[in-house]
Amino acid sequence: MAGSQSMRPTMPPTPPQSGRGIGVLLAIFVLLAGWTSVVVPPFETPDEIWHFAFIHHLATGQGLPVSEPNTQALWRQQGVQAPGYYLVAAALTSWIDQSDFPAIYRRANPHAAIGRPDAEANRNYLIHHRDEEWPWRGAILALHLARFFSVALGAVTIWAVYRTLALLLDGRQALLGAALVAFIPQFVFISAAASNDGAVNALAALVLWRLTSLIIAPIPGGERAIPRRELAVLGVLLGLAVLSKLSVLGLLGLTALAVIGLSWRARSWRLFWEGAWWTAAPALAIGGWWYVRNWQLYGDPLAWNIWQANILLRVEPADWRTIFGELESLERSFWGLFGWFNVPYPAPVYLLFRGLELLIAGGLLWAAIGRWRRGIRLRERDWAMLLLGLWGVVLLISWLRFMRIAPAAQGRYFFPAAPTLALGMVIGLGRWPLPGLGWGVATLLAGLSLLTPPLVIAPAYRPPPAQAHLAAELTPITARLGDAFIVQGVATQPDRLLPGQTATVTVAWKARQVPAEDYSIFVHLVDEDGLIVAQYDTMPGGGLYPTSQWHPGELRVERYLVRIPPTAYTPNQAHWAIGMYLPGDSATGVTAGHRLPVQVEAASPDLQATAVDDALRFGRVEIATPPGLTPNPLEIAFDDNITLAGYTLSRRRLRPGEPLTVTLYWRARGPIHGDYTTFVHLLDVGGQMHGGHDGRPVSPTQAWSPGQVVEDIHELVVSPQAPPGIYQLELGLYTWPDLDRLSLLASPGAEGADRFLLGPIQVEEARRD
Secondary structure (H helix, E strand, C coil), X not given: CCCCCCCCCCCCCCCCCCHHHHHHHHHHHHHHHHHHHXXXXXXCCXXXXXXXXXXXXXXXXXXXXXXXXXXXXXXXXXXXCCCHXXXXXXXXXXXXXXXXXXXXXXXXXXXXXXXXXXXXXXXXXXXXXXXXXXXXXXXXXXXXXXXXXXXXHHHHHHHHHXXXXXXXXXXXXXXXXHHHHHCCHHHHHHHCCXXXXXXXXXXXXXXHHHHHHHHHCCCCCCCCCCCHHHHHHHHHHHHHXXXXXXXXXXXXXXXXXXXXXXXXXXXXXXXXXHHHHHHHHHHHHHHHHHHHHHHHHHCCCCCHHHHHCCCCCCCCCCCHHHHHHCHHHHHHHHHCEECCCCEECCHHHHHHHHHHHHHHHHHHHHHHHHHHHHCCCCCHHHHHHHHHHHHHHHHXXXXXXXHHHCCCCCHHHHHHHHHHHHHHHHHHHHCCCCCCHHHHHHHHHHHHHHHHHHHHHHHHCCCCCCECCCCCCCEEEEEEECCCXXXXXXXXXXXXXXCCCEEEEEEEEEECCCCCCCCEEEEEEEECCCCEEEEEEECHHHXXXXXXXXXXXXXXXXXXXEECCCCCCCCEEEEEEEEEEECCECCCCECCCEECCEEEEEECHHHCCEEEXXXXXXXXXXXXXXXXXXXXXXXXXXCCCEEEEEEEECCCEECCCCEEXXXXXXXXXXXXXXXXXXXXEEECCCCXXXXXXXXXXXXXXXXXXXXXXXXXXXXXXXXXXXXXXXXXXXXXXXXXXXXXXXXXXXXXXXXCCCCEEEEEEEECCCCCC
C-alpha cells in the first residue's frame, strides 16, 4: 500500500488550548492595539497615508493602481505593493464617502522631520485639523476602520505564534512566547496602523504554523501520503501571503524545502509530487495573477524596477561600515520608535531593551552549547525549529540586500518571523535559572505598551498652549502681516555666533482674524549680501498648531532654534528676517513661497526693524571666525585619510562671465594611497553645472604627510548662460582616468555621498550693454 492515501500520517493533535490563557491574551492585545490606533493621530505611522491612498483608490472604484517611475500619484511607491490587504480594507470601507481624502492628503507638513528621532518640532507628518476629532467621518472614519482591521490581523499573528509554539513546546511556554511578541511596543504600534504589515505578519505566521505541523507529524514506516486538505490549506495561505507583500516570497522556497525533506524521510517521490502540486496550485491560483500583471505592465514580475524608481536610494551601495552604523536605528525601531521614526522612548528605556537582548542572546548561546555537549541528534521538532530559524535568516539576508541600496533600518521588517522571534525569546530567557523571568519580561513589555500611548505618543502631538501675556524679555513691536497677523514682540540671543552654534529667536504672534490657509513661519539669518546664512522654517506650534486653527485675538509666543551651519562663511555680519508664507499647492494653484506682506507700524529704534521683501528684518548678528589653522575651518572627512580642513571664496555675488577663485585646504589624516584630482563645480538649484575647474593639487596627494595642510586653488568662470539664482559649490576628489570619486566617511541623509556642497553663491542677472 505504498503511496496509498490510506497511509496517512497521524497529524499532531491540537494543542491543549489553555483556551482561557490565549483568549485572555488576545483580548488584552486587541484592547491595547485598538487603544493605540485611536491615540495615534491620523497618518502618523510610517507610510500610512500612502497605504491608505491605495485603499482609497480601490474603495472609490478606480481599480488597481498603475504606477510609473517618480510617480506623483497619492499612493507613491505603495502603488506596486501586492494588493491583498488593500482589497479587503477597501471592501470594508467602500460604503464611506471618502471624497475629503485628497484635501486631507494635501495637508502634509512640508517641514516634517521624518526619520529624525532627535527632532523637537515638526514630528507630525500631517497638519492636523479639528475635523479629525470624534465623531469620525469621511476618510478619517475609513482610516480607523482599516486600522481596526490591522488590529484583528495582529491578533491572528499572535494566535498563530501560540499554535506554532504549542507544537514544539508545552502550552505554558507557547503562551509565554505569544505574550512576548504581543507586547513588543513596536509590534503593537505597527498592528495599529493601516498598512500591509499586519497582513504579511499574520499570513507568514499562519504559513509557519502549518509548515511546523507538517514537519513534526510522525511518519509510519514506509511511504506515506499527507492529507491533501492539509497541503491545500498550506497552498491557500501561501497564495494569500505572496498576495500581501513581496517580502514573504521566501516562504515558497521554505515550503519547497519542507516538502523535499518530508519526501526524503518517507523515501517517496510520489509524496514529493503530490506535495508540490497541492501547495503550488492554490498558491499560483490565488497570487500568481498579480505577478503576471506586473510582468505585463512593468516588464518585471516583482515590479521592483518601479519600486526602486519611487523610493530614496543611496548614492552608492552601503558597505558593512554603513550598515553597522545603522544597527542602532534597527534596534530602536524593533522595540519602539513611533511616529515616522521620530518619536522615541527616553534613552534609559533603550538600555533596558539592550539588556533584554543580551539576556536572550546569552541564553540562546547557553542552550546551543548544552545541545552540542549532549550530542546532536535531530528529531522532527528540531527540524521544525531549524526551519523557523532558517526563515529568520532568509529575512535577514533580504533586509541586508535592501539595506545595501536604501536606508531601511526598520525593525518591523522582522515581524513576519514572529514565531521565530517568540521561539528564540522563550528558549533564551528559559535557560536562565531565574523562576518567572520570562513572564516578568512579558509583564514589563505589557506595561510599556500600556504606558506608551498616553506618555510617549500623545504628548508628541499635543499643541503647546497659547500665551495670556507678552513675555517680559521680548522687545515690543507692532508689525502687520497681511490682514491676519501681528508681530507684537521679538527677542534674540546671542548676538555673536560661531559656525555650528545655535541662536534662539523668540516671537510673539497675534491673530487678528483666522485665515483658511495654513501658513509656514520662516526665521532666516541674512547677511549683508542678502544671502541666507541660516534658516528655520516651521509650522506654528512646532507643527502642531496650524494658523487655520487659531482663534481671533489669540496670542502665541514661540521660540525657534536656528543652527548656524558649520560651513557658514566668516567673518560676516547679518540680521534676522521673519515672516509667513504659503508652502504652495499645485492642486489649488497656490504658488510656493507666497509671503504675507509686512508693514512695520511701531518699533524700538534698537531693533532697527524694517520691512524688506515681505519679511520683518531686525537686529544685528556677528558671525565670527572660529579658531583654527585655516580660514573657515572644517572637518569634512573623505575616505583614504583626506580631510577638507577649510576654504575661502574670492567673492559670493557674481554675474555670468565673471571669475571666482575657490581655495581649498586639505589635511592628511594618515598615509594616502591614491593619486587624486580635485574638482570644484558651480551648480544651480537643479544640479546643472554652470562653471567649474578640475585639477591636481600642486603637491600630489600620495606625497602628503600625515597632519600636513595643503592649499589647493581653483580658478573658475561663471557660464555666460547661467540664469540668476542661488548656487552651490560641489567639490570632491577622484582618480584619473576612471573618474572614481572618493566617498565621504560621514554624510547623514546621503550615505555613500561622493561630494561636498558649499554655499550659497548668488549669481545675478547678466549686465546689459
